Amino acid sequence: MVESRPEDAERLAGALAAGDRRALARAITLLESTRAEDRAQAERLVGALMAKAGGAIRLGISGSPGVGKSSFIEAFGLRLLEKGHRVAVLAVDPSSELSRGSILGDKTRMPELARNPGAYIRPSPTGGALGGVARRTREAVIAVEAAGYDVVLVETVGVGQSETDVADLTDMFLLLLAPGGGDELQGLKKGIVELAHALIVTKADGDLKPAAERAAADYKGALGILGPGAPGQSRGGAWRPQVLLCSAHERTGLDKIWQTVEAYRGTLGEAGLRDRRARQAKRWMWREIEDGLMAAFKSDPAVAERARALEADVGQGKTSPAAAAAELMQRFRGSRA
Amino acid sequence: MVESRPEDAERLAGALAAGDRRALARAITLLESTRAEDRAQAERLVGALMAKAGGAIRLGISGSPGVGKSSFIEAFGLRLLEKGHRVAVLAVDPSSELSRGSILGDKTRMPELARNPGAYIRPSPTGGALGGVARRTREAVIAVEAAGYDVVLVETVGVGQSETDVADLTDMFLLLLAPGGGDELQGLKKGIVELAHALIVTKADGDLKPAAERAAADYKGALGILGPGAPGQSRGGAWRPQVLLCSAHERTGLDKIWQTVEAYRGTLGEAGLRDRRARQAKRWMWREIEDGLMAAFKSDPAVAERARALEADVGQGKTSPAAAAAELMQRFRGSRA
Numbered sequence: 001m002v003e004s005r006p007e008d009a010e011r012l013a014g015a016l017a018a019g020d021r022r023a024l025a026r027a028i029t030l031l032e033s034t035r036a037e038d039r040a041q042a043e044r045l046v047g048a049l050m051a052k053a054g055g056a057i058r059l060g061i062s063g064s065p066g067v068g069k070s071s072f073i074e075a076f077g078l079r080l081l082e083k084g085h086r087v088a089v090l091a092v093d094p095s096s097e098l099s100r101g102s103i104l105g106d107k108t109r110m111p112e113l114a115r116n117p118g119a120y121i122r123p124s125p126t127g128g129a130l131g132g133v134a135r136r137t138r139e140a141v142i143a144v145e146a147a148g149y150d151v152v153l154v155e156t157v158g159v160g161q162s163e164t165d166v167a168d169l170t171d172m173f174l175l176l177l178a179p180g181g182g183d184e185l186q187g188l189k190k191g192i193v194e195l196a197h198a199l200i201v202t203k204a205d206g207d208l209k210p211a212a213e214r215a216a217a218d219y220k221g222a223l224g225i226l227g228p229g230a231p232g233q234s235r236g237g238a239w240r241p242q243v244l245l246c247s248a249h250e251r252t253g254l255d256k257i258w259q260t261v262e263a264y265r266g267t268l269g270e271a272g273l274r275d276r277r278a279r280q281a282k283r284w285m286w287r288e289i290e291d292g293l294m295a296a297f298k299s300d301p302a303v304a305e306r307a308r309a310l311e312a313d314v315g316q317g318k319t320s321p322a323a324a325a326a327e328l329m330q331r332f333r334g335s336r337a
Numbered sequence: 338m339v340e341s342r343p344e345d346a347e348r349l350a351g352a353l354a355a356g357d358r359r360a361l362a363r364a365i366t367l368l369e370s371t372r373a374e375d376r377a378q379a380e381r382l383v384g385a386l387m388a389k390a391g392g393a394i395r396l397g398i399s400g401s402p403g404v405g406k407s408s409f410i411e412a413f414g415l416r417l418l419e420k421g422h423r424v425a426v427l428a429v430d431p432s433s434e435l436s437r438g439s440i441l442g443d444k445t446r447m448p449e450l451a452r453n454p455g456a457y458i459r460p461s462p463t464g465g466a467l468g469g470v471a472r473r474t475r476e477a478v479i480a481v482e483a484a485g486y487d488v489v490l491v492e493t494v495g496v497g498q499s500e501t502d503v504a505d506l507t508d509m510f511l512l513l514l515a516p517g518g519g520d521e522l523q524g525l526k527k528g529i530v531e532l533a534h535a536l537i538v539t540k541a542d543g544d545l546k547p548a549a550e551r552a553a554a555d556y557k558g559a560l561g562i563l564g565p566g567a568p569g570q571s572r573g574g575a576w577r578p579q580v581l582l583c584s585a586h587e588r589t590g591l592d593k594i595w596q597t598v599e600a601y602r603g604t605l606g607e608a609g610l611r612d613r614r615a616r617q618a619k620r621w622m623w624r625e626i627e628d629g630l631m632a633a634f635k636s637d638p639a640v641a642e643r644a645r646a647l648e649a650d651v652g653q654g655k656t657s658p659a660a661a662a663a664e665l666m667q668r669f670r671g672s673r674a
Contacts, residue, residue: 039663043657043659043660043663046657046659046660047656047657047660050654050655050657053654054654135658135659138658139657139659142657222559277654278651278652278653278654279652281651281652281654281658282648282651282652282658284651284658284659285647285648285651285658285661285662286662287658288658288659288661288662288663289631289634289662289665289666290627290630290631292662292663292666293627293630293631293634293666293669294626294627294630297626297630310622311619311622314615314618314619314621314622315615315616315618315619316615317387317390317391317614317615317618318387319384320380320383320384320387320476320479321472321475321618321619321621321622321624321625322380322383322472322476322621322625323380323383323384324622324625325622325623325625325626325629326376326380326625328626329626329629329630
């Protein structure tokens with residue numbers, strides 16, 4: 001691809017900050033590149049962009065397929081544009097590493113938003129290395145912020161640990177839920193609810209409106225029973241998660257959602273936001289290291305040769321996990337000495 | 338201590354399997370040792386014990402302080418002894434690495450069980466290295482199984498990620514909950530509920546009985562709303578978590594709990610149990626490796642010298658997580674080359 005040829009990181013950063021949309025696209029393509037030779041260049045670019053970044057509110061958005069994520073992002077994004085914001089939409093979709101991904105045709109599924117010059121929609125990166133998708137999205141956030149977008153929506157399809165990743169690279173996490181049909185309440189995916197600062201029941205219009213309202217009341221009840229998060233969890237201290245209703249079709253509930261975003265940001269405060277982001281950045285550093293070390297370990301020929309057999313032995317109870325680990329680490333050290 | 342002198346692993350394993358309680362105590366002390374020179378001996382011991390292990394049902398037991406864990410384990414353990422089982426009680430208490438621990442005086446808080454020759458109570462190990470407490474408990478499970486105990490209760494105080502650890506080294510995870518006082522329902526600690534195969538409301542006697550019954554009904558409702566676990570979670574596929582009541586004081590509900598354990602084991606089946614344990618063992622192998630690599634990384638002088646400053650830079654947004662990670666990994670490689 002044209003964008004992956006060597007390019008001056010500082011010049012690219014400058015063009016991007018001056019509002020050049022093609023420079024932004026080239027920059028994100030460089031950040032998404034899985035080619036080892038592009039990585040040093042990508043890191044210089046991030047370095048040049050960081051001073052200009054950080055000014056947006058970063059919102060994570062998740063929800064099961066069919067909940068109406070695209071319609072919500074389209075309606076919410078357009079409302080924010082009307083309010084004078086500039087909106088960027090990014091996506092974390094680990095399934096795109098395997099197939100063509102679940103988030104397809106981002107521009108066609110949010111047609112109005114995609115046409116609006118105040119919005120920037122980036123399709124989810126495809127293909128990639130260990131831990132790569134979340135890192136690249138994290139860096140894309142830096143790029144769109146440096147380009148002046150002040151609301152960044154990071155969408156996830158909820159595969160694997162993508163929700164945890166998105167919660168860990170955004171300021172606030174919104175979980176979309178469909179109104180339960182009939183008496184059945186849609187199951188809340190445990191472990192995800194704890195990440196959410198707001199639950200948003202979608203499709204609160206027409207025939208589904210009563211069901212959506214009942215669902216919202218039930219979710220409120222369930223949140224009450226769940227109680228406050230355990231210490232050390234990602235959700236902010238003083239904030240109590242809210243349950244909200246919206247209709248993308250009738251464009252209702254959107255202002256209330258934005259007010260909730262602002263209320264959350266107010267509760268967090270400047271120092272709280274800085275703290276949250278600092279903790280996130282440090283976790284990403286250690287995660288990069290962990291991923292890097294494990295990748296080096298697993299790709300070490302002396303290790304790879306033996307790991308499969310030892311893992312099978314461990315599974316069958318022939319070797320203890322500790323003994324197998326010790327043998328593999330011995331091999332790893334030996335091959336580097 | 339006397340137990341840490343070199344000892345023949347095979348002889349110790351033989352004495353332990355023959356029912357020598359002092360050999361069992363010496364074996365666990367060896368497994369718990371944090372002295373590097375004891376580790377090879379400990380691994381030989383585990384190797385010798387593994388063929389004799391695996392015959393017990395392993396139950397994880399968690400619950401907040403004050404919920405009545407000790408009373409429950411005492412009452413439940415005594416009931417199992419009456420049924421002809423042999424019961425071992427182990428504990429995972431990461432707080433004991435810092436202080437003298439929250440699980441203190443195990444023998445005095447379960448006095449009847451401690452006196453019974455059919456039971457074996459091991460106080461939680463104190464002090465230790467990274468990831469150590471859970472590993473040592475995992476190996477202690479092997480030891481008590483080889484010694485013929487057929488029900489192993491692994492207790493956790495619920496500090497840090499000890500609950501996840503305990504769920505990952507047992508076959509079934511029981512979460513104890515106190516009856517909510519008055520109208521207030523005790524908050525369920527999210528992320529833990531998803532691990533539980535059964536929620537047990539304690540103290541269902543006397544004045545608290547109605548509150549316990551109400552709490553059980555409410556928890557049942559909350560579990561219904563939470564829906565089935567996400568794919569890939571630790572809880573077994575076909576099993577629906579149960580909500581049960583018990584009174585340690587009046588010794589009621591204990592048989593029902595044991596029936597639930599047997600029903601769960603039946604649902605899991607022999608192949609399901611073998612699969613669960615095989616997956617657990619493989620995860621422990623990779624976790625040992627991850628912990629070992631990170632420990633080697635963090636204790637590398639070239640890394641340690643620079644890591645603190647870089648972490649601060651990352652927190653302040655002066656350096657990107659990826660760039661900092663790359664620099665530290667470069668140093669790590671350099672110091673090993």
